[in-house]
Amino acid sequence: MSRDQKMDPPAPQAPITDAGMLLGVRKVSVLMPGIIVFAVAFGAAASAKGLSFLETMLMSAFVYAGVAQLVAMELWRPEWSWGAIAGLAVVTATVNARMVLQGASLQPWFAKYPKVLNAFHLFFFTDANWLIGTRYQAEGGRDLGVLVGAGLALWLVWVIATGGGYMLGALVSDPSRYGIDLVMPIFFAAMIVPLWRGRRGTVPWVVAGLVALVTARLVDGYAFIIVGSLAGAITGAFRDDAA
Structure with missing residues (x-):
């Protein structure tokens, strides 16, 4: 080659x-x-x-x-x-x-x-x-x-x-x-x-949703979009590493 x-x-x-x-x-x-x-x-x-x-x-x-x-x-x-x-x-x-x-x-x-x-x-x-x-x-x-x-x-x-x-x-x-x-x-x-890919994706989805909701209540504006997304992505990454 x-x-x-x-x-x-x-x-x-x-x-x-x-x-x-x-x-x-x-x-x-x-x-x-x-x-x-x-x-x-x-x-x-x-x-x-x-x-x-x-x-x-x-x-x-x-x-x-x-x-x-x-x-x-x-x-x-x-x-x-x-x-x-x-x-x-x-x-x-x-x-x-x-x-x-x-x-x-x-x-x-x-x-x-x-x-x-x-x-x-x-x-x-x-x-x-x-x-x-x-x-x-x-x-x-x-x-x-x-x-x-x-x-x-x-x-x-x-x-x-x-x-x-x-x-x-x-x-x-x-x-x-x-x-x-x-x-x-x-x-x-x-x-x-x-x-949806089964129960494996439940935790990241739930974490992203909850973090976004809490952030929206505590912080004015649209920061909840970034914070929730990052929380879900990081959670998913750690779960993949642990698998």
């Missing part, structure tokens, strides 16, 4: 296929109603806060942060100081910190693909992609087209629905008033159930 053959990792057999992208679109279609409702709520909230239509659309297209965008609207103000900007950055970074753990959980899959392809699809990476990818990988799937297709479909729907929400104005600017804030948690709960 030559030196080049030893240094170059084997290329994946199916880096990305059209069939995989279509499969991703089908898998994510069940989440579309919740995504649309949340995007409409964000667009309406942005309109109520005084953002222009262009600013709102650009935020959804290029920031594309889902829940973090709604959180940002809650903290939005007509006049900004450097302290307020820093505070908003910390809060949104905290909300999005879960993506670090989600990406790490799928890294063994991602690592087999070119960095350019990973950089592209990770821009569209969301909670929904992670749930879909985790289930798909657990079933033996390896075609990254599933994540690319799901991500592109979600992004497109999010941007379009944001525009519709902006046009509706303040009609659904308060998601909790209509129970909209419960839509995504219900979808995520339904998607997570098939990931």
Whole structure:
């Protein structure tokens, strides 16, 4: 075997296929109603806060942060100081910190693909992609087209629905008033159930939930997302080492 053959990792057999992208679109279609409702709520909230239509659309297209965008609207103000900007950055970074753990959980899959392809699809990476990818990988799937297709479909729907929400104005600017804030948690709960792997996963799940609840009661803001996730991950790691 030559030196080049030893240094170059084997290329994946199916880096990305059209069939995989279509499969991703089908898998994510069940989440579309919740995504649309949340995007409409964000667009309406942005309109109520005084953002222009262009600013709102650009935020959804290029920031594309889902829940973090709604959180940002809650903290939005007509006049900004450097302290307020820093505070908003910390809060949104905290909300999005879960993506670090989600990406790490799928890294063994991602690592087999070119960095350019990973950089592209990770821009569209969301909670929904992670749930879909985790289930798909657990079933033996390896075609990254599933994540690319799901991500592109979600992004497109999010941007379009944001525009519709902006046009509706303040009609659904308060998601909790209509129970909209419960839509995504219900979808995520339904998607997570098939990931259950028996009693072995009980302890990390329970620890993560309890720590997150306690943190939410004791600490203002969204620190419970990071603390709960880390508690569950560390617990799971120690249990794996002890096995």
